[in-house]
Amino acid sequence: MPESPDAFVTVERAATCLQAGGLVALPTETVYGLGANALDPVAVARIFVAKERPFFDPLIVHVPDIDWMPRVVSEFPAVALKLAERFWPGPLTLVLPKVKSIPDLVTSGLSNVGVRIPDHELTRRVLRLANVPVAAPSANPFGRLSPTTAEHVQAQLGDRIDAILDGGPCRVGIESTILQIVDNGVTLLRPGGISLEEIEALIGSVHHPVSPSSESPIAPGMLESHYAPLTPLTIVDHVPSSVESGRMGLLVLRNDMRSLRFGQLEELSQTGDLVIAAANFFQALHRLDAAGLDEIIAVRFPDIGLGRALNDRLKRAEHRRSDRSSC
Numbered sequence: 001m002p003e004s005p006d007a008f009v010t011v012e013r014a015a016t017c018l019q020a021g022g023l024v025a026l027p028t029e030t031v032y033g034l035g036a037n038a039l040d041p042v043a044v045a046r047i048f049v050a051k052e053r054p055f056f057d058p059l060i061v062h063v064p065d066i067d068w069m070p071r072v073v074s075e076f077p078a079v080a081l082k083l084a085e086r087f088w089p090g091p092l093t094l095v096l097p098k099v100k101s102i103p104d105l106v107t108s109g110l111s112n113v114g115v116r117i118p119d120h121e122l123t124r125r126v127l128r129l130a131n132v133p134v135a136a137p138s139a140n141p142f143g144r145l146s147p148t149t150a151e152h153v154q155a156q157l158g159d160r161i162d163a164i165l166d167g168g169p170c171r172v173g174i175e176s177t178i179l180q181i182v183d184n185g186v187t188l189l190r191p192g193g194i195s196l197e198e199i200e201a202l203i204g205s206v207h208h209p210v211s212p213s214s215e216s217p218i219a220p221g222m223l224e225s226h227y228a229p230l231t232p233l234t235i236v237d238h239v240p241s242s243v244e245s246g247r248m249g250l251l252v253l254r255n256d257m258r259s260l261r262f263g264q265l266e267e268l269s270q271t272g273d274l275v276i277a278a279a280n281f282f283q284a285l286h287r288l289d290a291a292g293l294d295e296i297i298a299v300r301f302p303d304i305g306l307g308r309a310l311n312d313r314l315k316r317a318e319h320r321r322s323d324r325s326s327c
């Protein structure tokens with residue numbers, strides 16, 4: 001198992017490695033995924049082992065083109081087509097009835113499978129070359145921060161996987177929005193890189209499930225503790241007017257109070273742009289987590305557009321503090 005720059009491979013090598021049942025970290029526009037041949041249950045099982053991920057948490061299947069849909073899903077209703085035409089390739093996952101050849105391990109025994117076309121040319125080339133659908137959760141140990149650079153993957157999982165394809169920093173920086181489609185009814189399972197506003201502008205209102213319990217998550221990404229740094233994180237509504245120690249870090253959309261003495265300050269967008277903030281979000285959290293701080297203070301985002309997905313990730317990062325055992 002590689003730990004050196006040897007772990008970084010070409011598109012061709014990534015494809016052969018997937019065909020041979022290997023685990024390959026792949027860049028997408030959202031976060032890096034840890035990919036395996038979705039049709040090979042042994043390769044898929046290795047994902048769960050490498051991530052220490054519970055088997056009740058199903059995986060998203062990635063394909064390069066819409067013509068591949070029949071290889072993964074058995075139905076593709078009109079509303080799915082409308083969403084696909086508008087948002088694919090892109091940060092949207094659709095949960096639809098699966099075909100038999102997708103192993104139960106991929107879906108944790110559910111009859112539905114999550115599928116998406118990532119908007120990253122290198123990875124779509126790998127998928128076409130390997131000529132198999134690829135199951136890929138985010139390439140981080142279960143419950144931890146998602147990786148948005150190849151170096152994050154190397155640091156968190158480098159010694160447990162076969163290869164990493166370096167596609168640079170992820171453009172969107174936050175995971176895909178997940179929509180479940182039953183008949184033509186649409187339910188939001190996870191807010192993400194496509195805002196609810198954009199989706200509802202296209203297809204009308206979608207259902208929002210009530211707050212899920214940790215015991216029976218609708219999408220296990222909705223577990224209360226997830227996406228968490230090791231450093232305790234607290235969410236506040238405004239930048240605190242004083243800080244007690246220099247061992248506190250601040251994560252904020254836009255910083256108007258430059259004089260405060262935080263140990264480390266991460267401003268996500270000087271102009272307060274939520275799209276730019278999403279692209280910087282996990283990188284900033286990785287840096288804060290590596291800075292040896294006692295605590296990270298995170299200022300809540302406006303609850304609109306991508307701010308909704310960012311607040312969702314913050315809530316789960318904060319929850320870890322009182323519930324470390326659930327990971």
Ligand code: TXA
Nearest residue numbers: 030032033058059112113114137138175176219220221
């Ligand atoms: O942007 C993304 O979605 C990234 C990139 C790599 O594509 N992937 C990602 O995967 O975030 P993961 O495994 O970290 O989160 C996927 C979420 C999980 O919470 C899982 O429970 C949910 O998707 N999911 C997958 N298949 C599902 C299904 N059949 N039914 C309900 N939820 C599903």
Ligand code: MG
Nearest residue numbers: 137138146221
């Ligand atoms: Mg994840």
